[in-house]
Amino acid sequence: DTGVSQNPRHKITKRGQNVTFRCDPISEHNRLYWYRQTLGQGPEFLTYFQNEAQLEKSRLLSDRFSAERPKGSFSTLEIQRTEQGDSAMYLCASSFALAGLANTGELFFGEGSRLTVL
Amino acid sequence: TQLLEQSPQFLSIQEGENLTVYCNSSSVFSSLQWYRQEPGEGPVLLVTVVTGGEVKKLKRLTFQFGDARKDSSLHITAAQPGDTGLYLCAGVHAGGTSYGKLTFGQGTILTVHP
Numbered sequence: 736d737t738g739v740s741q742n743p744r745h746k747i748t749k750r751g752q753n754v755t756f757r758c759d760p761i762s763e764h765n766r767l768y769w770y771r772q773t774l775g776q777g778p779e780f781l782t783y784f785q786n787e788a789q790l791e792k793s794r795l796l797s798d799r800f801s802a803e804r805p806k807g808s809f810s811t812l813e814i815q816r817t818e819q820g821d822s823a824m825y826l827c828a829s830s831f832a833l834a835g836l837a838n839t840g841e842l843f844f845g846e847g848s849r850l851t852v853l
Numbered sequence: 854t855q856l857l858e859q860s861p862q863f864l865s866i867q868e869g870e871n872l873t874v875y876c877n878s879s880s881v882f883s884s885l886q887w888y889r890q891e892p893g894e895g896p897v898l899l900v901t902v903v904t905g906g907e908v909k910k911l912k913r914l915t916f917q918f919g920d921a922r923k924d925s926s927l928h929i930t931a932a933q934p935g936d937t938g939l940y941l942c943a944g945v946h947a948g949g950t951s952y953g954k955l956t957f958g959q960g961t962i963l964t965v966h967p
Contacts, residue, residue, distance in 0.1 A: 739895070768955070777859070777941050777957035778896070791954065826895055841886075842955060844895025 739845035741827050747851045748817055755813045756848040760829030767810050768842065769802055770826040771795065778826055784810060785832075817852045824849050856880075857944055859958035866932055867966050874927045874940055874961045882944035885925045886955070887916055890939040899927075932965045939963075 740759040748754050760767050765786050770778035781800070782792045786807040796802075799817075804810040814821055828842040858877045866872055876885070884903040888896035900909050902918035902925060909916045913936075915928040925942055939962050943955040 770957075775939070775960065775962055777857075777943075777960040780954060780956065783954060828895070841898040841901070842896075844897070846893065846895050 739827055739829050739843050741825075741845035741848050743848060744846065745849050745851075747853065749853050750819060751816055753813065753815045754817055754850060755811055756825050756827075756850075758810045758812070758827030758829075758845060760809070760827070761843055762808075764829035764831045764843070765807070766830045766832055767804055768828040768830075769810070769812050770828065772824045772826055772847070773822075781812075781825075814850075817850075819852045822850055822852045857942055857956055857958035859940075859942055859961050861961060862959065863962050863964075865964045865966070868933055869931055870965075872929050872932055872963070874942075874963075875924070876926065876942035876958050877924045878944060879923065880944075881922050882946065882956075883922075884945045885918055885922070886943045886945065887925070887927055888941040888943060888957075890941060890960075896939075896941055929963075932963075934965045934967050937963055937965050 742757055746754055768783040769781040771781055772778040780793050781796050782802050783790055784804040787804050799815045802812045824847040826844055826847045828844045830842050860875050864872055884901055886901045887899045889899055890896040900911055900916045902916055905920045905922045907918045913930045917926045939960045941960045942958045946954045
């Protein structure tokens with residue numbers, strides 16, 4: 736397994752366009768997380784899945800954002816009608832945790848998808 | 854809302870110096886993790902501390918979890934240019950609908966000059 740894979744690595748788009756990012760987690764991991772990170776800052780939580788179920792969404796995730804994990808494997812994050820404030824690195828991470836238990840283990844992060852909205 | 858405050862935000866030191874980064878919260882986390890991130894890459898886990906008062910050492914890095922599990926510190930001895938990067942603390946939420954979620958501090962950008 737090559738780890739968490741994200742694509743595209745870089746996306747430049749014009750304001751108002753839609754963009755979609757894909758994350759392929761480590762295959763045996765049941766949890767998948769999306770974070771957003773701006774330069775020099777810590778990642779901000781967006782949403783996470785346990786298998787195919789989306790368990791929590793941050794208030795940062797406006798109605799222009801939608802995330803899916805249809806078969807409990809890969810996930811997509813779509814941003815509609817992009818705004819300049821959406822420019823950031825979008826990080827995906829995965830982990831394995833038993834249902835009902837807190838995750839004290841490591842999150843494995845992908846290299847991120849950097850979005851620039853002009 | 855459980856927040857983590859990291860300090861300092863920026864640290865620029867000479868090779869060989871020691872440094873400490875602090876991570877503080879008003880809330881209790883079930884555990885706390887420290888990550889290091891290099892430009893253009895995702896964060897990589899350095900350590901997880903779980904028990905109040907716990908101290909873990911990783912070569913020149915020493916991590917401490919406060920007795921009340923609300924704060925943590927990272928101490929680097931004899932810093933080297935290869936230590937340069939963004940250091941992040943992250944708290945693991947213990948219960949409710951947020952269990953297992955990580956909340957990150959804002960990070961400390963460390964630059965070690967040769």
